Amino acid sequence: MIPHNTLGYLPETPSQTAGPYVHIGLIPKQAGFDIFENNLGETLLGPDTQGERIRIEGRIFDGTGALVRDALVEIWQADTHGRFNHPADRQDGPRDETFRGWGRTGTDFESGLWCFETIKPGRIAGRSGHHRMAPHINVWIVSRGINLGLATRLYFGDEATANAEDPVLRVIEQPDRRKTLIASHALREGRPVYTFDIRLQGEGETVFFDV
Amino acid sequence: MTADSEFVARDPAAHPPALTPIYKTSVFRAPHRPLLSLQNSLSEVTGPAFGQHELGPLDNDLVHNYAKADGAPIGERIIVHGRVLDGSARPVSGVLVEFWQANAAGRYRHRNDNYDAPIDPNFGGCGRCLTDAEGRYAFRTVKPGPYPYRNRVNDWRPAHIHFSVFGSGFAQRLITQMYFEGDPLIRHDSILQTVTDPAAQERLVALLDLNASVPLHTLAYRWDIVLRGTRSTLFENRLQGN
Numbered sequence: 195m196i197p198h199n200t201l202g203y204l205p206e207t208p209s210q211t212a213g214p215y216v217h218i219g220l221i222p223k224q225a226g227f228d229i230f231e232n233n234l235g236e237t238l239l240g241p242d243t244q245g246e247r248i249r250i251e252g253r254i255f256d257g258t259g260a261l262v263r264d265a266l267v268e269i270w271q272a273d274t275h276g277r278f279n280h281p282a283d284r285q286d287g288p289r290d291e292t293f294r295g296w297g298r299t300g301t302d303f304e305s306g307l308w309c310f311e312t313i314k315p316g317r318i319a320g321r322s323g324h325h326r327m328a329p330h331i332n333v334w335i336v337s338r339g340i341n342l343g344l345a346t347r348l349y350f351g352d353e354a355t356a357n358a359e360d361p362v363l364r365v366i367e368q369p370d371r372r373k374t375l376i377a378s379h380a381l382r383e384g385r386p387v388y389t390f391d392i393r394l395q396g397e398g399e400t401v402f403f404d405v
Numbered sequence: 406m407t408a409d410s411e412f413v414a415r416d417p418a419a420h421p422p423a424l425t426p427i428y429k430t431s432v433f434r435a436p437h438r439p440l441l442s443l444q445n446s447l448s449e450v451t452g453p454a455f456g457q458h459e460l461g462p463l464d465n466d467l468v469h470n471y472a473k474a475d476g477a478p479i480g481e482r483i484i485v486h487g488r489v490l491d492g493s494a495r496p497v498s499g500v501l502v503e504f505w506q507a508n509a510a511g512r513y514r515h516r517n518d519n520y521d522a523p524i525d526p527n528f529g530g531c532g533r534c535l536t537d538a539e540g541r542y543a544f545r546t547v548k549p550g551p552y553p554y555r556n557r558v559n560d561w562r563p564a565h566i567h568f569s570v571f572g573s574g575f576a577q578r579l580i581t582q583m584y585f586e587g588d589p590l591i592r593h594d595s596i597l598q599t600v601t602d603p604a605a606q607e608r609l610v611a612l613l614d615l616n617a618s619v620p621l622h623t624l625a626y627r628w629d630i631v632l633r634g635t636r637s638t639l640f641e642n643r644l645q646g647n
Contacts, residue, residue, distance in 0.1 A: 327448070
């Protein structure tokens, strides 16, 4: 069934759009029904989660400037110490064992808003010979009309020094395009909120990565 | 995966391009600028892991996981099974596989689906499981029906099941769709045709697997999923911590 190409490697399974009803499988409550006892990715925070609690939120716009109100957004991030909850992270130092660092949600069918309550991650080791990466959250978007999930990163607007050293931001040739990855910082009722709007196409198009 | 391996680059020829005018919704949702190619960092080689304790006992049985006590979904009962492998043909074990689909009449249990076909009171249409040590997954369901959708005036989706798969690292994340061998709508499907390579299209089609069927009860289909492989033992540009 899987044809072998040269050298015995298997070719990848192609991606297909998640479609308009992605909610059914991944966030069924938004589709309008309750089926699983445990809805994965609903909350990132537990009572013992270490670090500064923040809210990140934003909207997604298509090439006409219209809201994308049927997208699924997933995030993957390090803990407050800059450690990922994964065996491939062999950085030294403490790790918050209570923090998985992964969440998923849908853009709201009316407002188009997505949001997560999480913690601000620490700085993370870069590839060997590179600066440490600035605190960031990996963002992955799928929806109707998106044929292959789009990967981007949310960086923090109040981390100018770390952002200036970040080896990934520095790979972006045009300084103006780097700004598309910087979430703006504000306080709402005393709590930090970072706003990260994503533009799929056209003016101000968000930088997406082939990772 | 260990810290001294990273993923081989995604093969763009295996996937649909972002802009596929045959599937009209893609036209305003496709980035116009090229993706920025990044070498893997810890952000890409790591990813979430899930445990069996997070899943319910009926999560991989769509015939029963939404059925009322004395009810059962209408439709052709099937088993769908296969393996999740990486590009080096190694099993990807312990990863979360999620699936969702229309009911046998082609109707989704979703507040935005208003297709004129009945909702099945005994069918939710979603499930999930973890792959075993050999990368195997399996679930029971009813075969979904085809349905029309707004693209061209008379576009119909072939019967299909949506799949979401995690690998060991977030860069392997994949969402796709599985089709059924012999479905005459396959060759008319605009969404399958966003994949331009016919051989790649074939890789999305499950084959009837009589050997895995339950005699006098349930037919089976087999479909394997291949995620990007890893490249190990780096001599240069080693990830931090090696």
